Amino acid sequence: xxxxxxxxxxxxxxxxxxxxxxxxxxxxxxxxxxxxxxxxxxxxxxxxxxxxxxxxxxxxxxxxxxxxxxxxxxxxxxxxxxxxxxxxxxxxxxxxxxxxxxxxxxxxxxxxxxxxxxxxxxxxxxxxxxxxxxxxxxxxxxxxxxxxxxxxxxxxxxxxxxxxxxxxxxxxxxxxxxxxxxxxxxxxxxxxxxxxxxxxxxxxxxxxxxxxxxxxxxxxxxxxxxxxxxxxxxxxxxxxxxxxxxxxxxxxxxxxxxxxxxxxxxxxxxxxxxxxxxxxxxxxxxxxxxxxxxxxxxxxxxxxxxxxxxxxxxxxxxxxxxxxxxxxxxxxxxxxxxxxxxxxxxxxxxxxxxxxxxxxxxxxxxxxxxxxxxxxxxxxxxxxxxxxxxxxxxxxxxxxxxxxxxxxxxxxxxxxxxxxxxxxxxxxxxxxxxxxxxxxxxxxxxxxxxxxxxxxxxxxxxxxxxxxxxxxxxxxxxxxxxxxxxxxxxxxxxxxxxxxxxxxxxxxxxxxxxxxxxxxxxxxxxxxxxxxxxxxxxxxxxxxxxxxxxxxxxxxxxxxxxxxxxxxxxxxxxxxxxxxxxxxx
Amino acid sequence: xxxxxxxxxxxxxxxxxxxxxxxxxxxxxxxxxxxxxxxxxxxxxxxxxxxxxxxxxxxxxxxxxxxxxxxxxxxxxxxxxxxxxxxxxxxxxxxxxxxxxxxxxxxxxxxxxxxxxxxxxxxxxxxxxxxxxxxxxxxxxxxxxxxxxxxxxxxxxxxxxxxxxxxxxxxxxxxxxxxxxxxxxxxxxxxxxxxxxxxxxxxxxxxxxxxxxxxxxxxxxxxxxxxxxxxxxxxxxxxxxxxxxxxxxxxxxxxxxxxxxxxxxxxxxxxxxxxxxxxxxxxxxxxxx
Ligand SMILES: Cc1ncc(C[n+]2csc(CCOP(=O)(O)OP(=O)(O)O)c2C)c(N)n1
Ligand code: SF4
Ligand SMILES: [Mg+2]
Numbered sequence: 001x002x003x004x005x006x007x008x009x010x011x012x013x014x015x016x017x018x019x020x021x022x023x024x025x026x027x028x029x030x031x032x033x034x035x036x037x038x039x040x041x042x043x044x045x046x047x048x049x050x051x052x053x054x055x056x057x058x059x060x061x062x063x064x065x066x067x068x069x070x071x072x073x074x075x076x077x078x079x080x081x082x083x084x085x086x087x088x089x090x091x092x093x094x095x096x097x098x099x100x101x102x103x104x105x106x107x108x109x110x111x112x113x114x115x116x117x118x119x120x121x122x123x124x125x126x127x128x129x130x131x132x133x134x135x136x137x138x139x140x141x142x143x144x145x146x147x148x149x150x151x152x153x154x155x156x157x158x159x160x161x162x163x164x165x166x167x168x169x170x171x172x173x174x175x176x177x178x179x180x181x182x183x184x185x186x187x188x189x190x191x192x193x194x195x196x197x198x199x200x201x202x203x204x205x206x207x208x209x210x211x212x213x214x215x216x217x218x219x220x221x222x223x224x225x226x227x228x229x230x231x232x233x234x235x236x237x238x239x240x241x242x243x244x245x246x247x248x249x250x251x252x253x254x255x256x257x258x259x260x261x262x263x264x265x266x267x268x269x270x271x272x273x274x275x276x277x278x279x280x281x282x283x284x285x286x287x288x289x290x291x292x293x294x295x296x297x298x299x300x301x302x303x304x305x306x307x308x309x310x311x312x313x314x315x316x317x318x319x320x321x322x323x324x325x326x327x328x329x330x331x332x333x334x335x336x337x338x339x340x341x342x343x344x345x346x347x348x349x350x351x352x353x354x355x356x357x358x359x360x361x362x363x364x365x366x367x368x369x370x371x372x373x374x375x376x377x378x379x380x381x382x383x384x385x386x387x388x389x390x391x392x393x394x395x396x397x398x399x400x401x402x403x404x405x406x407x408x409x410x411x412x413x414x415x416x417x418x419x420x421x422x423x424x425x426x427x428x429x430x431x432x433x434x435x436x437x438x439x440x441x442x443x444x445x446x447x448x449x450x451x452x453x454x455x456x457x458x459x460x461x462x463x464x465x466x467x468x469x470x471x472x473x474x475x476x477x478x479x480x481x482x483x484x485x486x487x488x489x490x491x492x493x494x495x496x497x498x499x500x501x502x503x504x505x506x507x508x509x510x511x512x513x514x515x516x517x518x519x520x521x522x523x524x525x526x527x528x529x530x531x532x533x534x535x536x537x538x539x540x541x542x543x544x545x546x547x548x549x550x551x552x553x554x555x556x557x558x559x560x561x562x563x564x565x566x567x568x569x570x571x572x573x574x575x576x577x578x579x580x581x582x583x584x585x
Numbered sequence: 586x587x588x589x590x591x592x593x594x595x596x597x598x599x600x601x602x603x604x605x606x607x608x609x610x611x612x613x614x615x616x617x618x619x620x621x622x623x624x625x626x627x628x629x630x631x632x633x634x635x636x637x638x639x640x641x642x643x644x645x646x647x648x649x650x651x652x653x654x655x656x657x658x659x660x661x662x663x664x665x666x667x668x669x670x671x672x673x674x675x676x677x678x679x680x681x682x683x684x685x686x687x688x689x690x691x692x693x694x695x696x697x698x699x700x701x702x703x704x705x706x707x708x709x710x711x712x713x714x715x716x717x718x719x720x721x722x723x724x725x726x727x728x729x730x731x732x733x734x735x736x737x738x739x740x741x742x743x744x745x746x747x748x749x750x751x752x753x754x755x756x757x758x759x760x761x762x763x764x765x766x767x768x769x770x771x772x773x774x775x776x777x778x779x780x781x782x783x784x785x786x787x788x789x790x791x792x793x794x795x796x797x798x799x800x801x802x803x804x805x806x807x808x809x810x811x812x813x814x815x816x817x818x819x820x821x822x823x824x825x826x827x828x829x830x831x832x833x834x835x836x837x838x839x840x841x842x843x844x845x846x847x848x849x850x851x852x853x854x855x856x857x858x859x860x861x862x863x864x865x866x867x868x869x870x871x872x873x874x
Contacts, residue, residue, distance in 0.1 A: 030872035153874040202870040210866060219670050221662075240854035241861055245669050245847050250695040254662035257655075257692075261635070261666025264653060265674065269666065287656050377871065380863075414633045414651040414667065414674050422599075422645055422652030425638070433601060434646065434654075 001192040004057035005144055006065040008086050009136065011074040013047030016133035020072075021052030023158050024137055025201055027150035028054070029374050032196025034061050037372040041311070042081050049078040051086060056146070058193035062338065063482030064371065066562045068092060070144065070189075072136045074119060076100055085559065088112070093186055095139060097132075113186045122180060123173050131173030138177020145190030148178060200375045204342040204368040205230035205272075207380070208298050209238075211346030212270050215384050217296070218244035219269040221258035223251055223277060226310045227366040228300040231272040252277035256284040256297065263294050264423075266413035268350055268387065272298035275317050276307065278361075282325040285359045287425045289329045289448065292401065292409065294353035294360075294387070298346065301365035301478075303557050313367035314557025315478055316530040321361045322507040322538060328445050330452050332360040333507040337463060337481035339373035343380050345504065351385035352459060356451040357408060363506060367479040367560045387411070395419055399430040403443070407450035456508040464517065466492070466499030472574055473521025474500040475514070477535060480527055480561050487566035498570055509542050518543065524550040525573055527566065529557040592626045594619035599649045604640075610787030610798070611641050611708055613761030614679075618648065618706070620764070621771035632675045635664040637689060639681035640715045641708035641787065658689030661696045664703045665843070672844045676702065677775060682709040686722040686744060697751035697780050701843045704774040704781040707744055708761070710789035718792035730792070746824035748782035749817055749836050755781035756820060756836040760805055761788070762798050766832065773834060779842040786830065801830065808833035 007024070011017035018039055025037045036055045042048030055065050067089040073079050073096040079086070088094065091111040096102055098116035107114045117139060119132040128134070134155060141148050152171060159167045202210075209231045212220070220235035222228075235246040249255040255271040262269035273281065278299045288295040301317045303309025321333045332352045336345035342364055349360040390398065390410035400421040402409045409430075412419025426434040427441050435441070463481065466473075466488050476484050481502045491498045501517040503509055518524060524545055528535040533554040539545060553569045564581075571578040597619045605611050622632065632650035636642035638657035645652030651674075655663050660678045668676045685693050685707045696703065712730060713719040719732035723744065727736045748756045755777040759767040767785065774781040788797035806829045813819045820836035841849070855861075 026872045030874065150872075154872065157872075157874040198872050200867060200870045201872065206870065210863075213866065214863065219666065221666065237854075238861070238866060240847075240851040242855075243851065243860065247665070247669060247847075249662065250691055253659060254665075254692055254695070257659045257662030258666035258669070260655075261663035261668075262670040263666075264663070265633070265667040265671040267670035269670070283656055284659065287659075291653070291655075377867075380867070414671060415631055417630050420630050420649065420651055422601075422648070422654070424646070424654045425656055426654060434643075 001188060001190050002069070003059070003192060004055065004061065005070060005191045006053060006055040006068045007070040007072070007140060008051055008053040008068045009072040009133070010049070010051040010079045010082060010086070011133065012049050012078045014130070015074045016130070017050050017074070018052045019158070020133035020137050021054050023151060023154045024140070024146065025054050025372060026157070027147055027154040028056050029199045029201040030150045030154065031147045031193070032199060033058065033193055033374070035201060035372065035374045036061055036064050038064050039370070040082060040085055049081040051082045053086070056191060062485045063563060064560060066564045070140065071095065072140065073097070074132065076103055093143065093189055095136065115184060115186065117180055122176050126169070126172040126176045128169035128173040131170045134170045135173040135177040138174040139181035142178045142181025143184060143186060143189050147195070198377065200377055200380070201372050202339060202375065203230065203370055203372050204336065204339045204364055205300065205370065206234060207339050207342040208272070208346045208362065208364065208369070209234035210380060211343040211382070212296070212350070213238060213242065214380070214382065215347045215350035216268045216386070217270045217350065218242070219259070219262035219267045220244070220271065221247040221249050221255045221262070221269070222271045222273065223249055223255050225274045225277050227302055227370050228272045228274050228298065230370070231298060252280040253284065256281040256295065259295050260284060260288050260293050264414070266387070266415070268294070268354070270296040270298065272300065274300045274302050275304045278317060278320060278324070285331060286325045286327055286329050288359040289331055290425050291423050292357040292448070294357055296346070296349045296353050296360050296362065298362040298364065300369040301363065309558050311366065312558045313365045313479060313560055314530065315365060315480070315528050316532070316534060316557065317363065318506070318530065318534040318538060321363045328449070330358055330448050331507065332356070332358060332455060332505070333363050334360065334461065335363045335478040335504055335506050336368060337478060337502055337504065338368060339371065340375040340379050341504070342368060344382050347382040347384060348459070348461065352455060354385050354387050355408070356455050357411060358451060363478065365479050389413060389416070390419055400432045401428065401430045401444070401447070403430060403447055406454045407447045452508045456510070459505055460510040460513055461504035462510045462513055463502040463504065464499070467497050468520060469497070470499035470521045471497045472523050472525055472570055473517055474498065474525050474527055474570070475535070475539065476500065476527040477503055477506060480529065483561045483563045483566050484527065486563045487570065490563070490567060491570055496570065496574055511543055514543055518546065522549070523573060525569060526550065526552045527561070527569065528554045529561060530554055531556045592623045594623050597622050597629065597649050599647065601646055603647055604643060606791045608790040608795070609640065610710060610761035610789065611644065613764055613767065614706065614708055614785050614787050615644055615647055617761070617764050617767035617771055620768040621775060622650070624768065625772055625775060627675055627775070631673065632677070633664070633667050634677045634679060635660045635667065636678065637680040637684035638715070639684050639713070640789070641679060641681040642684060644679045658684055658687070658692070660684070661689060661692035661703070661705065665696060665701045668702050668844065669847060672702070675775065678703055678705045680707060681714065682707060682711065682723045682744065683713045683721045686742060686747070693747070694751045697748055697753040697782065699843045700752070700754050700779040700840060702779060704777065704783065706771065706774065706783045706785055708785050708787040709744060710787050710793060711741070712789050712792045714789045714792060743824040744784045745782070745835055746821060749820050749824065753782045753836070754779035754838050754840050755834070757782070757834045758784040758786070758830070758832050760786045760801060760832060762802060763832070770834065777837070779840060804828060804830045806831045
């Protein structure tokens with residue numbers, strides 16, 4: 001029996017590969033199985049090739065698998081589009097339509113079980129000509145011991161707005177698949193699990209949006225951009241229902257402008273975007289820092305520069321997030337490590353923005369934002385910091401930018417009697433009046449930057465994995481956490497002492513904790529998905545990385561970091577005789 | 586509001602001294618605004634004036650209301666955010682022709698199209714004042730400026746023509762030298778429900794010459810007696826006039842505003858039903874079958 005199983009379904013537009021993956025994932029989440037589900041599409045806007053990969057496990061998982069154990073293919077021509085992304089495991093079970101035999105390079109592996117099934121024909125026979133995807137779920141359920149009842153229920157739930165006849169036809173297709181699957185002799189392929197409590201199944205963008213709503217965000221302004229638009233869609237649906245407002249603006253300049261306006265007027269506000277949009281927002285983030293107005297931006301990284309790879313992950317907006325913009329511009333950057341953390345990081349972003357009156361960027365990426373993951377039903381809870389409005393005493397001789405010990409000044413909001421002030425993107429004095437005097441500029445820069453010190457002291461956000469003392473310490477952030485965490489378990493099983501430090505707060509870094517980690521590790525490996533090694537460069541500016549003992553692995557995004565890829569890089573450092581496997585397909 | 590509160594232009598004055606050159610048209614705009622706010626009895630702490638960057642955009646600093654001098658070209662989106670989150674506030678945008686037509690032109694278009702509930706007072710001096718005299722989208726063709734040494738090669742645009750075609754629901758024009766007339770027009774612009782655009786011809790004495798006031802005054806014309814302000818076609822005829830400059834309310838209509846529309850969206854989304862709980866929101870991700 002298997003402890004885990006990764007299945008891909010590949011088809012073209014009308015085949016319903018993704019719908020089948022959705023139904024299967026929901027059924028497994030219902031049974032308390034851990035799921036990570038990813039999708040990939042061909043370049044066509046509609047009707048092109050699509051693939052859906054579902055990893056299922058009885059114990060927690062943190063990344064998509066490197067290779068698949070099971071494949072359902074309706075057409076090999078469609079599969080060809082994903083040849084570089086879908087690696088078929090050496091012992092995989094490959095189920096293809098009997099009308100379209102497997103190409104030699106796939107079938108010629110002795111360990112693989114290649115099985116032709118007349119998916120389309122069988123589906124037609126039971127009166128469900130569009131149900132070959134559901135039929136394949138029946139086959140998969142029989143072969144891998146996946147919960148048939150839960151799949152039936154998930155299917156009914158999915159089609160609840162369709163006619164009874166459609167539901168009936170699909171259920172018949174599923175049963176036909178079960179029968180066909182039971183007749184196959186492919187050895188014991190069953191996934192071992194004990195049913196547990198149902199889990200939430202959601203994507204990072206959705207978790208971020210829920211986090212924003214929980215944090216009290218009631219104004220969202222945004223401009224569509226892949227891979228962040230799901231946040232706009234969520235806000236468009238839900239904000240009006242809870243008394244909030246969602247505005248689709250004319251561009252990202254207006255989106256972040258409206259957010260600054262909404263927040264200035266007293267309402268927690270947010271926008272979401274991806275690299276090209278973040279570039280446009282830079283100037284306004286400077287205004288948020290200068291006028292000390294809380295603002296939250298979720299930036300979902302994709303391949304860049306320019307239009308780059310709109311649908312693929314990369315970690316190459318890091319430098320822009322931490323340093324982008326003109327002038328000395330304090331800001332916080334927080335990077336979630338998985339779907340659940342997208343929720344927490346977004347609430348924390350609001351908390352930090354409100355407490356320190358500055359812009360906060362949630363630096364996530366396509367792989368976290370768009371993959372679906374199971375999370376415990378009660379995991380989405382986080383303490384919320386409310387806006388602190390100036391007290392009546394503070395309104396006495398009110399100064400909006402009063403110099404205080406923490407650098408945080410009392411904020412009044414429009415509509416408050418006695419709270420009036422005129423503020424500015426120009427350098428200003430404590431009252432907000434323009435000043436271009438050096439002394440004032442220096443004082444106010446010091447005030448604004450002192451907030452980062454207070455922030456760093458209070459928010460030490462990071463994850464640390466592995467032994468206390470290690471031969472190698474990996475430093476990575478964001479979506480790299482998943483494969484690194486899984487690699488650590490495998491490396492520990494091989495007897496290698498490897499630890500990992502994953503800062504969640506990227507700016508300001510939890511520097512003391514990071515320095516302690518560095519001193520507890522014999523050697524360091526900085527790991528990231530950018531060609532130009534942005535994390536490595538940033539860390540070098542922020543902490544002392546031991547010379548001669550620090551290694552880096554940085555490559556372009558476009559494909560997520562593999563678990564084996566991490567293991568290979570660790571061995572490259574720790575096992576001198578190790579020959580690194582070339583992973584580029 | 587208690588009845589014994591008296592609102593005078595002085596209510597809105599503060600002790601910050603304008604940085605403008607002596608004779609700058611913007612003084613007239615500021616004085617008219619003080620009077621308009623007083624006549625309308627605008628509660629200072631319920632009023633927000635947002636501007637971009639330019640000589641004209643310094644204005645909010647001189648008015649005792651909430652004020653926000655923001656980024657070049659971005660006053661309108663910020664003001665839109667303010668109004669959508671705090672609809673009870675009076676939101677006024679002020680700024681220059683470069684600010685509103687060049688770098689911020691796209692926002693002007695969309696605020697008008699959305700009928701955002703803000704009044705936009707544009708101080709049109711046919712030049713970039715603050716950056717010391719480069720051509721603006723309103724600079725007449727052929728004019729020599731610091732950036733058009735051999736004469737401006739580009740045609741100028743009439744801001745009112747744009748506002749009318751963008752869908753603004755109130756469009757007016759006035760001359761900053763006429764404080765009385767400007768006060769009246771500002772009152773109507775500020776009182777208008779929806780996007781009101783007031784083109785304030787406001788001479789830059791430093792970069793457009795000392796005799797600007799005189800030259801413009803000579804070109805001013807009142808609205809034709811039979812002007813039909815409800816017709817876009819008629820209003821359009823009073824734009825791009827060449828010689829004469831017609832002042833008054835060129836165009837005016839009543840239509841739902843952005844705030845109205847957003848309330849309508851809330852109504853469609855939820856009606857009188859109880860708002861969803863967190864569990865309701867998470868339901869879609871929970872396999873509860
Ligand atoms: C992004 C950006 N680009 C350029 C500038 C420089 N700049 C400041 S004001 C201005 C033009 C001002 O002209 P206008 O808006 O007509 O205002 P005026 O000074 O004439 O009142 C320019 C180009 C800036 N502040 N920001
Ligand atoms: S430069 Fe022109 S617009 Fe600016 S203050 Fe002087 S006169 Fe006024
Ligand atoms: Mg100008």
